[in-house]
Amino acid sequence: MSELKLERKSQCEVNVITLVTWESSGFYTVQSTLEYKLLKDDKDAHFSCEVSFSVPGAIRTMESHSINITIHYPTTMVELWKDSPQGLVKEGDTVELRCQGDGNPPPPFIFSKEQEPDMVLESRGNLLMLSSVSRKDSGIYQCRPLDSVGQAEVKGEVQLTVHYLDPAVVVPKDSEVMLKGENLVASCNALSSLKTVTVWYKDGKQVGYSNMLHLDDATYETSGEYVCEVTVPSLPSLHTSGSVHIIVQGGPQVVGVEEEVQLEEVAGRMVNLSCEAQGHPPPSISWNIIGSQVSQLTSSIISTEFMKKV
Structure with a gap:
């Protein structure tokens, strides 16, 4: 023959139901049920139950294995940031923007620019990759959880500035x-x-x-x-x-005109004389030889040499 005894304790969002059964063998079976309204803050909580019982001269306790409950909850906060490159961005760079929310399971995200909110940018999960960016890609980028379209307050934003230098x-x-x-x-x-x-x-x-x-x-x-x-x-x-x-x-400018040159040479040998003049357009150079069979030579080359057998 058995006897049932039911005990209920409630407090706010917690409800504990205890069922006590007295068996004909003289043993008691106690079953306790916890009714608990899960909150987002309980995502890392571990649940266990403790049994206390009397022995001669003392009270002992035993504790069950703890369990963690996977809690699903909507995204209420989203963060968007530039993952790469580090530092300033210039034209031609590949830019990676990463989005993260606090929902569980992590929702897929949609990306857009503030200037074009209705245009969804192609992305992979929570990553938006912009290849070979130009100054036209500058602006405010946004990401939103896919299940919260229309809820403008649940979004992440980041300002992207693409720097440039035009040809000189x-x-x-x-x-x-x-x-x-x-x-x-x-x-x-x-x-x-x-x-x-x-x-x-x-x-x-x-x-x-x-x-x-x-x-x-x-x-x-x-x-x-x-x-x-x-x-x-x-x-x-x-x-x-x-x-x-x-x-x-x-006008032409003769190089070394202020210098007077005197040479001595043996008759029958060749002597090299040079004359250099600067100017634009190229000046013409004429050689005057006084007391010689050759009276004058003219050259249109800027730098020329005159070779004479003496």
């Missing part, structure tokens, strides 16, 4: 002819989203540190190619360059 534009373009003694201002500009530094070089040597190059009182030594290099200090991989060729035009 040099003025004057390609080449410029100027007269000896004249002044010239050349400019080198490149549109950029970041602060730039411009340096001018001639024959590998720095001749200017600005986007403006001033060439004053031009001489023939002013002639040559001038190269401007534009760099972005905060993003060294962004750089560009341009050049201009300067030609100085003017």
Whole structure:
């Protein structure tokens, strides 16, 4: 013969039902049932029950194995961030945006740009990959759980800025002819989203540190190619360059005219005499030989040598 005894204890969202059975053998069977309204905060909780019983002179306890209950709950918070590359982004980079929410199981996400909210971007799970980005890809990106479309408050956002540096534009373009003694201002500009530094070089040597190059009182030594290099200090991989060729035009200038040369040579041998003149267009050089059978020779070469048998 058995006797049943039912006991119920309730407190808020917790309900405990205890069933006691007295068997004819004299043993008691106690069964306890826990009714518990699970919350999101219980996702890491472990449940167990403890049995206490009396023995002569003491009370002992036994504890069951603990269990963890997988709790499903909706996403209430979403975070979106730039996973790669680290640091600033430039045109041509591949950008990875990653989205994460607090729901369980993790929901699939949809990505879009704030400027085009109705256009869903192709993604893989919680990852959006943007290949070879350009400045047009700059903007605010958003991700939302797929099961919360229309709930604008459940979303993650991140601002993406794609930096750029356009090709250098040099003025004057390609080449410029100027007269000896004249002044010239050349400019080198490149549109950029970041602060730039411009340096001018001639024959590998720095001749200017600005986007403006001033060439004053031009001489023939002013002639040559001038190269401007534009760099972005905060993003060294962004750089560009341009050049201009300067030609100085003017009357001939004989090299070494202030020096007087006297030679001694044995009759019958050949003597080499050289004359060099600078100018643009190329000047003509004439040789005058006083007291010789050959009175005059003319050459149109800038640098020429005259060989005479003495």
